[in-house]
Amino acid sequence: MAVTTSPRPRDGQPVEHVLELPPGVTLPPGVDELVARPSARRRRTASLTVQDGRLVMLVPAGLNLARETELARILLERLARRRAKQVQTRSDEALMARALQLRDSYLPQVPVPAQVRWSGDQITRWGSCTSADASIRISTQLCAMPQWVIDHVLMHEMVHLVHADHGTGFHELLAACPFTERARGFLEGWAMATSTPPDGGQDLLPGS
Ligand SMILES: [Zn+2]
DSSP states (O other): OOSSOOOOOTTOOOEEEEEEEOOTTEEEETEEEEEEEEEEOOSOEEEEEEEETEEEEEEETTOOOOHHHHHHHHHHHHHHHHHHHHHHOOOOHHHHHHHHHHHHHTTTTTTOEEEEEEEEEETTTEEEEEEEEEEEEEEEEGHHHHHHHHHHHHHHHHTTTOOSSSSHHHHHTTTTTTTHHHHHHHHHHHHHHHOSSOOOOOOOTTTO
């Protein structure tokens, strides 16, 4: 349990440093390291924020490493509990409602989907669309991912209600949607880190 580097500049101000994860604690998806950033203005509280793919823990300056690590454990466990609760609330009804909301905001040209639901048996894809009956299925693997990633997959599949392939027309429609590149990067990173879904299977890569 060591800080990789904890340099103190000459003026004595603490600087941010990478923290090793406390035992038994994992990082949430989408971030690859935990960084402690001491602040002289912060007196008592610590908090977590995500910046550039890193989880940053803002802490009061002057804490020793053991205290920082303990704070990280408390905050990460709290975050994990909140995320577990969030996953439980991901129902088909909420997913359908979200799809309709996104369609209204960004894709009014596409037909209203007849059915949008979670599916546990889509091992090789993040989502699928059957335009014949206007139904969309989203992999339950996405349950644990941030809402903006789920939104991206929903919008991607709704565009398939109009364009079956990933041609120019498809990308023109999807261009109206936010977070597309960011979400794609997130999912590619996730697939690489977890080896899921199996290579070439995801319905999000151009030409797939
Ligand atoms: Zn697709």
